[in-house]
Structure formats: C-alpha cells, structure tokens
Amino acid sequence: MTTLASAPDTLLSTISAAVGTAALITDAAELRYYAQDVFSNGPDLLAVFRPSDTEMLARGVAAATAAGVAIVPRGGGMSYTSGYLPGEAGALLIDTGAMNRILTINEEDMTATVEAGCTWDKLQRALKPKGLRALAWGTLSGINATVGGGMSQNGVFWGAAGGTVVDAALRFEVVLADGSILSTGSDFFRPFGPDITGLFAADCGALGVKATVTLKLVREGTAFAYGSFSFPDATAYFGAMSEIAREGLATESFGFDPYLQAQRMKRESLTKDAKSLVNMMKAQGSVFKALKEGAKVVAAGRSFLDDVPFSLHLICEGRHQGAVDADMKAIEAIAVKHGGKTIENSIPKILRANPFPPVNSMVGPDGERWVPVHGFLPHSRLVEGWNRIQALFDANRAEMEAHGVAAGAMLAAVSRSTCLIEPVFFWPDALEDIHCRSLEADHLAKLNRFPANAASRAVVDRLRGEIIRIFRDLDATHLQIARAYPLKEASDPRAWAILQAVKRAVDPKGLMNPGSLGL
Template sequence: MATDLLDTPGVLDTLTAAVGADALITDDKELGFFGQDIFSVGQRPIAIFRPRTIEALSKGIAAAARAGLAVAPRGGGMSYTGGLLPADAGALIVDVSAMDSILAINEEDMTVTVEAGCTWAKLYNKLHPMGLRPPVWGTLSGLIANVGGGMSQNGVFWGAARGPIVSSALSFDVVLADGRIVRTGNPGMRPFGPDVTGIFAADCGAFGIKAQITLPLIREANAFAYGSFAFTDAAAFMAAISEIARAGLATEIFGFDPFLQAQRMKRESLAKDAKALVGVMKSQGGFWKGIKEGAKIVAAGRSFLDDAGFSVHTICEGRNQASADADLDAIDAIVKAAGGRPVENTIPKVMRANPFPNVNSMVGPQGERWVPTHGVLRHSKALPALNAILALYEQHREAMERLEIGAGYLFLTMGTTSFLLEPVFFWPDQLEQAHERAIEPAHYAKLTRFPANPEARALVETLRAGLLAIFASLEAGHFQIGRAYPLEQRSDPGAWEILKAIKQTVDPDRRMNPGSLGL
C-alpha cells in the first residue's frame, strides 16, 4: 500500500498511541536502510516498529491492522531473496532485534525458549559453557542472524547432519495479522496432532510474526575429529561428499570449488587465524593440546590448499575420542577410494572453534558484491546440476569475463538425503547500507569502492534466472524463499490450495508480508 494513499501523520499517531514513540523509528536514513536486503533496495517503509515484548508486538500489529497497513517482519537482515522487503511503499517493518532475551533454559526437560531477536551467537554463548546446544544451531551469519529469522527463512549449516534449522523447533508463539497471539505445538513434542508449528516454519513471515521459539537441547559432544581433503576431479569430489553423508559419519560436511577456495584464502589473514587460536585452544579440551593444534594452523599458513582443486571439510563428533576418530578414519577411506587425499584440517578446526565469525564475507575480498543462489538436490541430481550450471556459464563466458563476474560454489550436505549446491557470484558494484552496517568498520574501510554497475548486475540477474530454471528441472528445493524462489510453480496444485487456505485463515486481508512466498 503506497504512502500517498495513507494519511501518514494520522497513521503514525495511531501507532504511537498503541505502542509509544520509543518503539517507532521514522528517521530518514533508517527508513532507507530497512528498505533493503543484502542484494536489493526495495520500497521505502512508513516506519520501523521495534517492540520489546510480545505484548507490545501484539498491540502494534493490531494497530497496524486498524490503520490498514501492510506489515513486513524482519529478522537479522541477512536475506538476499526479498523476503524482508515490503511489496509496496508505506508498509510497517517490524524489527524484532530488541526482543532478544533467552527466556528459559530447562536442563531437566532439555528445552530452551528464546525471543525471536536472540541471535544464534548469543544463544550459543549462553549454552556452550553449560555443555548444551540445539541439534541444529545456526548459520554462519549467526553473529547477526537471529533465531526468529532462521525459523522464518530456514537455512542450514551447524548441525546439518540433523536437517535444516526449522526441523529443530518444538513450538512457536506467533502474532497473527490482527494482533492475536497463537501458540503452536507442544513444548515437549512436535508434532502433537497435525504439525501446526510446521505451518509457520519457513513461511518468510507470510503467516505471522514469530515472537518466541522453543527449541530442544542436546548435550555437546565430548570429542571432535576434523578432516580436510583435496580432489582434482569434480565428479569424484561430489561422489565422496555424498557417500560420507549417506554413511552418517559427520555432523558437518561442506566443500568449495577452486574459485571459492581462492576467495576464502585471499579474504582471511594469518593474523586473523592467530586470533582464532584462542577459540581453538578452548575447544580442544586442554591447554597444551590447544597449543599443539594452534601451532599446526600457523605452520600450515595459507598455502596448504594451493594445489587442492576441490576441497571437502568434515567435523566428526563423539562421546569419546576413539569414536570420533573412527568416523574420521571411515571418511578417510571413502576419500582415498574416490581418488582424494588428506590436507591440513585448518578450515574446519578454526570454523568449529569460532562458529559465528564476523560477516565480512558478505562481500568479496576487494569489496565486490556477492550473492548466492542455491538448490537442495537429491544426491543423484547433484552432478547433473553442476554440469548444467557449467554449460550455462559457458554460454555467457565472454560477457562474464568482460564484466569481471566471478562464479564459485559451496557444496554442503543435509542429513543423509540432501545435497545443497550453492553457486555464488562476485562482481564489481556499489555497496549499500546493508553492507556498511554489517561489515566490521576496519575491514570496510579497506575495501575498494566500486561505482554502480547496472550492466553486470543485469547479467547476474539473468544468470540467477538460469540457475533457477536448472534447479527446477532437477526438482530442487530451496531455503529462504522470499520473493526469489518460485514456490507455487514448484508445488503440487492441491498442496498450494491448502497454503492459500491457510493464508486466508490467518491473514484474510493479505496484510502480513504480502507477496512473500508468492501469496
């Protein structure tokens, strides 16, 4: 709903009366920032609503409904698929970052309840000293990304062997489009009857705003074993990744192609690795063992992957060191049978010791723009997808080279059934407020300031459309659907009618993040 169709002062007065002036932000620069995500600049909101309690959130949403405002929920803002961008100018953006409390930790029942704005890093830092964590415990952007956003957008990384992020939720407290508060599920069991919690999971805020989330807890492993392996052949590399996943030998399995590997090596520094040694030492279970492992990282430097081609990195967890080592030995056998070789395990060791680093990698090492596009595939479809993507790039090779568009891949498995293939693009282009606010100031100051590059961005858009067509032909699924991934076209017609019926029930006026999910 456009701003010029609203009596803006009157609407703001209505909202202020309901929630108080301190909960509303109308500063011009802030409105500009909240109207963008990592990839796109969207429509300008009328205001930012930042509630501090579920009761305040409920009152504000009810007031927005009375005023006829569309509402766009926002988590940590790490999205790049338009899910947090208002469909039209004049919407109310709901920023849950002030609702960031850890409300209850129950070690007897093994649950934790948090407010939606709690970051994955904050939750980890609270639980880790207690030897606890959720089974699936965040994405790499968890220093900024929050639990509510994760439950709305879905995603995967830490604990990927146990599935995607939303699989770990037990129940939600959700505020609907009219301000009603609904509790889904049962705090000790999901599902209890039909899975109502699942209806609101991965909805990109189309059905309601998650205010509180209850997650199960597991005990941290007592022992870890880390493996890194190099391949020269893509097919052998992907076959080994799939077999490691099918065997259930690691909690995290991820890999890089040569381009993305080189980007990572250029981006980081030995000095930064040295800082990470503190975390490595703490994570190893003993001071002298930590010193030994840290010394290996320094000795390996940044050359250990120079001739690696493709690399895969694994983290095995066990109740004792013998069991973790046995799993790593089995992985080593799979790798060698596929023609790979072990290399220094610096990458998984440092990442696991410091699971939520800064998000400087949301741009290229020189300050290039960055955007991924992914597909979650069956193992049998992963290599055909890679071959089709390479053919797509070959069609556009001349223009990609001229416009300096680099392309790499992240490979990751989820459970025993799913292979995530994530092509990423880097290109010289103008950075936005979203980048400036998220990147460490000292790092941001060193980056090249490229001018706006509409021609390169247009080609990136064309390439992303080509990727979506390839993934659709291979029946891939997606996270973080937002407004970028075509849910309706990929859904069974009957299932899509059910989703539309749910939307009609929880949001009959279509005011809750209209257009997200294609609803």
C-alpha cells in the same frame, strides 16, 4: 494495502497510540537502511516498529492492519531474497532486534525458549557453558542472524546432520495479522497431531510474526575429529561427500569449488587472526594438544590450498575420542576411494572453534558485491545439476568477463539424502548501508569502493534466474523462498490451494508480508 500517499502522519499516529512513539523509527536515512537486504533495495517504508515484547508486538500489528497497513517482519537482515522487502511502498517493517532475551533454558527437559530477536551467537554462548546446543544451531551469519529470522526463512549450516534450523523448533508463539497470539503446540514434543509448528516454519513471514521460539537441545560434543580432503573434480567430490553423508559419519560436511576456495583464502587469514587461533587451541581440551594443533595451523598458513581443485572439510563430534577418530578413519577411506587426498585440516578446526565469525564475507575480498543462489538436490542429481550450472557459466563466459562477474560455489551435505549446491556471484558494484554497517570497521576501511554498476548487476540477476530454473527442472528445494524461488510452481496444486486457504484464514486482508512465498 495502504501507501505513503494515504495520510502517513495519520497512520503513524494510529500506530504510535498503540505502541508509543519511542518504538517507531521514521528517520529517512534509517528507513533507507531498513529497506535494503544483501542484494536488493525495496520501496519506501512507512516506518520501522521495534517492539520490546510480545504484547507490544501484538498491539502494533493489530493497530497497523486495522488501519490497512501491510506488515513486513525482519530478523537480522542477512537475507538476499527480498524476504523483508515489501512489494509496495508504505509498509510497516517490524524489527525484532529489541526482543532478544533468552527466556528459559530447561536442562532437565532439554529445551530453550528465546524471543525471536535473539541471535544464534547469543544462544550458543549461553548454552555452551552448560554443555548444550540447539539441535541445528545456526548459520555462519549467526552473529547477526536471529533465531526468529532463521525459523521464518529457514537456514542450514551448524548441526546440519540434524537437519535445517526449523527442525530444531518445538513451538512458536506467533502474532497473527489481527494481533492475536497463537501458540503452535507443545513445548516438549512436536507434533501432537498435524504439525502446526511446521506450518509456520519457513513461512518467510507470510503467515505471522514469530514472537518466541522453543527449541530442542542436545548435548555438546566432548570429542572431535577433523578432516580435510582435496579432490580432482566435481564428480569425485560429490561421490565422496554423498557416500559419507549416506553413512552418517560426519556432523558437518562442507566444501568449496576452486574459485570460491581461492576467494576464501584471500579473505581469511588463518595465522593472523589471533582470536580464531586462540579459540581453536582452547577447543582442543588440553594445553599440550592446544599447542600442537595451534602450531599446525601456523605452519600450514594459507599455502595448503594453493594447488587444490575442490576441498571437502568435515567434523566428527561425539562423546568418545576413539569413536570420532574411527569415524574420521572411515571418512578418509571413502575419500581415498573417490580419488581424494588428505590436506591440512585448519579450516574445520578454526570454523568449529569460531562458529559465528564477523560477517565480512558478505562482500568479496576486494570489496566486490556478493550474492548466493542455491538448491538442495538428492545425491543422484548432484553431478547433473553441477554440470548444467557450469555449462551456463561457460555459455556466458564472455559477458561475465566483460562485466567483471565471477562465480564460485559452496557445497555441503545436509542429511543422508540431500546435499546443497550454492553458487556465489561476485561483481564490482557500490556497497549499500547494510554492507557498511554489518562489516567490521577495520575490514571495511581496507576494501576497494566501486561505483554503482547496474549493468554488471543485471548480468548477475539474469544468471541467478537461469540457475533457479535449472534447479526447478531438477525438482530442487530451497530455503529463504521469499520472493526469489518458485514455490507455487513446485507445489502440487492441491497443496497450494491448502496453503492459500491457510493464508486467508490467518491473514484475511492479505496484509502480512504480501507477495512473500508468492501468496
């Protein structure tokens, strides 16, 4: 791999000859910003390349790799596993943000094709008036997070009943390390033979740079039911969430442990956010229902979660109100069976009506740094996984308190067989440019600003590593593998050898995001 010491001006001249100087960013301050993700700072970049279309992307990749420069693709910048931070200095980072067009929406075939830099929010806004959405339609950071980034890192939240976001993909156009453009298959059926689209899904940019994505569409629901429940402990919570998931009753199912719940209620204002409230009321479908539901949210305020240990929030979505009401009634019966109690359902209503809010939650409510770690487990291992993580926190409680480190968790059902445990850390530390540029300006202005705190960060880093090892012991799987999660250790050696062979075939010089996935 070429480093900054290897005549950077000559390398830049070579690349700019292929793509033009306007497509390259070389300003030192901008390069420092692009060398950050939500958790980490990476080494110095040679430049940032912002292609305007697939052909320019291909020319730039070909010129860079021919000169021995490593390529690192970046989507919306919401990653926290060093997915777009190179292992060594001197890489060319590709920012796909200028490739953000929606190319086609095919209502007859129920597909959409977008450029990789299109955000989930932009796609959803284009599809909603047509009564459509993607099968799995993005993460909560979708106002910034891109479709291409999601397809490379994988992600889950909206549409989780249909799987993770890569399950919505039909076809990719991928620029390989030599600049050639590969189409992974059919634009209406996946797979036709071995699943080549799947091969490039969740590759964290190790195999190529996604240029366009064709996705499966489904009809947007026209009838909704919402439910929120309180549970006394984790065992009761997981028992209910798992049974509801196995029955396939909810389209969205997520919740919070006591600490994260308290943090969210500090941060979110259900009564003062007029935009959220108005959108929620509009989503109810009639003036009377809008006024009724809006009044409930205002009356509930924040107090409805004051004495709630674990909260579970669910959405049923369909075509007939009677059907979704019946599903929610069945959910309520399951919740009660596991010791749950009904609480005000403001949270799922507000979130569903405002699916991609500003990303102010990428820092704590008082300005603390924030970072998650996660694992997907089968229902049978959820309680064991939870208890082991809590035992880790208990064993490290004194050190965590001494360094101002706190942790909560988001918990969600992803399919009939799988649930997510996502511990989230908060600690006092300096914010980076990526935080300051991503947060709303008025929100940022209200936050405390802490000095750099390497000691507390080191505690968080160590505990994240311990949690990843706990998940590995339980055969958990992960999204955003990048440089954080142990794919090789979790793989059958023969499967790993096949992946290595694919890497050699598409990237023989090892210049496509080297080190990502452990390759």
